[in-house]
Amino acid sequence: MGFLFRWLAAFVLLAATYNPTDYSYVRWALTSGADNLPVAVLIGLVLIVAYVLFFTAVLRGIGKIGVVLILAVIAALVWVLFDLGWLSLENRSVNVWLGIIALSVVLALGMYWGILWRRISGQLEVDNESDA
Numbered sequence: 001m002g003f004l005f006r007w008l009a010a011f012v013l014l015a016a017t018y019n020p021t022d023y024s025y026v027r028w029a030l031t032s033g034a035d036n037l038p039v040a041v042l043i044g045l046v047l048i049v050a051y052v053l054f055f056t057a058v059l060r061g062i063g064k065i066g067v068v069l070i071l072a073v074i075a076a077l078v079w080v081l082f083d084l085g086w087l088s089l090e091n092r093s094v095n096v097w098l099g100i101i102a103l104s105v106v107l108a109l110g111m112y113w114g115i116l117w118r119r120i121s122g123q124l125e126v127d128n129e130s131d132a
Helices: 002-017 025-032 037-061 063-083 092-121
Strands: none
Touching: 002 025, 002 037, 002 092, 025 037, 037 063, 037 092, 063 092
């Protein structure tokens, strides 16, 4: 349940920021954000804070190499689905949704990795930092 919640949170964050429909922050800010500039700035800052929290957790959890490896696995999966004819990449809207799903999986795995690692290995990680 923990991974599913993290994936849903990442998916909502990414889809709320940008998606191919008319219901996203980017589209709203470009079309009528000037009329509501303080609200647009506030929502933009809240989104930035959410992204910083996610990216910090992901980079601490799986690191840059982990992000690249997960994206490579997802890209290979898309390639296989395309090669088998189960997926067509002609529709731009579908491509954007695939990107949102792929990035949300990376964010969710990065956030969940510490929990998963402790379950797999049975070990507990403790940071020992001396006060200097």
